[in-house]
Amino acid sequence: MRAARFHGQKDIRIDEIDTPTAGPGQVLVDVAWCGICGTDLHEYLEGPIFVPQPGHPHPVTGEEPPVTMGHEFSGVVAELGEGVTDLEAGDHVVIEPYIIREDVDTGPESKTYHLSQDMNFIGLGGHGGGLGEKVAVDRRWVHRISKDVPLDQAALIEPLTVGFHAVERSGVKAGDVALIGGAGPIGLLTAAVLKAQGVTVVMSELSELRRKKAVESGVADHTFDPRETDVVEEVKKLTDGRGADVAFECTSVQVVLDTLMDAVKPRGVIVIVSIWGQRSDFDIHKLVMKEIDLRGTIAYVNNHPETIELVESGKIDLAPFITGKIGLEGLVDEGFDTLIHRNETAVKILVSPSGKGL
Template identity: 45%
Template sequence: MKAARFHGKRDIRIDEIPEPTVGPSQLKIKVAWNGICGSDLHDYLAGPIFSPQPGKPHPLSHEEPPVVFGHEISGTIVELGPDVDTNTFEAGRHVVIDAVVGCGTCSQCSLGLKNLCATLGLIGITGWGGGLSEYIVTDQRNVHVIPDSIPLDVAACIEPLAVAWHAANRANFQPGMNVLISGGGPIGLFVLKVLKARGAGKVYVSEPSTQRRNRALAHGADAVFNPLVSDVFSQVIAFNEGAGVEIAFECAGITPSLDNCLKCTRSRGTVCIIALWENEGTLNPNVLVFGEKVITGSACYVQCHPDVIAAVADGRINNVADLITRRIGLKDVVELGFEALVNDKENQIKILVRPA
């Protein structure tokens, strides 16, 4: 079968590889759609960062480059291993994949926090095949059946929605809270959708791109600000009846964005960092001291898929297809996929690839 494999920086190739075969507790899934993620872009532009280095196999997958890419996966079950739970899974059912793989034995895994595993692995980044190929085999623990009412293209967005859902959990988000999202890229917009679905009060989005600000408004933002031309703090205070927000989500990965999040959060509020930072940032600790503010990070997700699937199925999270800005075939994954996400940030949010 054909697969898009990451060989190294700016080197993704369509290779012919053997079709995978199911192990005892695995499912073979025919991939319907796979979304390209911001972390894939980090690897593509400057990697290997998250995927294994040449000569240094990942401790859990034991794989090194080239690895099949793609972790935002929807598809259809075509084959079940002999030990798979047939009450949950059957051939023909539509599924999505939880890409997070823990070792199962470290202290974090023992607490049920596989996303914080000391040797964290991710399907489609650190090994185990990926969604940018016709088929993938995955352990049943990482597979979630979805109702047929969720279209498979929308289903490919359940993984990034789980990232956003987990961030809201990490920030102790409660219905009615007013929130700032700093950065209106794919993750910022998915956070917006999740917060609105979970009953947020006012949600403000700070984002330099006009197109992305307009998208944020179309998806329920109560006000949007351009941080390059206006002071985000004064804007938030003006729109938020003189008060700071309860939570600010940092989705841009740069110091000015973190500064705005810290400033705009009210006393005892929370700043939750979701962005992956390419460079170190700075912050003024006194802002935390005098405001008794909390900073937390949010890494991938753990046990969020059932909640997200339910919210998409019952329409609390809706209009996701509008964030899918392009659908392409595997042969175009570099030119119309990765390169488009690098060069056309204004217009591209989520690009989906149909591998076969």
């Protein structure tokens, strides 16, 4: 089968590799659609990061480059391994793409398996990926979805779950006002979760296309261009001078974090959703004097079922966020290049590894 594999920095190749089979306790999935994530772009430009370093195999997978990429994907069950009896061939599924040590508790009550030692992701640390035509995944990480949810939209459930977990971390409640810095894919999907939970959403974003997408999709109540508008003052106007209850940093840009610190109310909560490649240098005195609660969030932990329910119930419509569909051969030129150099023109670009979806 064909798969897009990371060989090294700025070196992703479409390779012919052996088709996997479902081992005991596994599910073989025909990949329908796979989204291109910001993490994939960082690997391409700066990696290996999550991808193991050459000569240093990942301790769980035993793999090193080349590895198949792609961790935001949907598909159809093609084959069941020995012992898997609660799925059927033809079921539509999405993947919670974790690589976790076998001795870690990943049961339904766990809130920490995503923080465990040597945690990594399918499509980065090994075990195949969604940018291959098929992938074999342990049953634990396979989530069935309704066939009423189109498979292209289902590919966005993984990043949507990132937003769901960030919202959960914030402690926000219906009736609150939330400010989001950055209307990229994760910012928009975090906004979608907030709106589904009855929160008023304000977004600060430079890109006109993304601000327009936020409004047209119904996930933002107010959007502002920080080059033209004093976002802090506008938030205060909207909250009778109080400030936002919570804020979400989705850019890894210092000036955005500074704005959020000024815009939240005293004792407000700021959640850092983006992955920072450099140290931040914000005014810690301001954090102390306002008693701001600064929280980190990474990925998700037992959040897929609730996120899937939001989509299946119709409370969240993922269709507006799909702005491009390409084949595997266009991954770098049409996908990565667009998102790196013209990211203001796109939100989520999906790849059909087999080409059947095009």
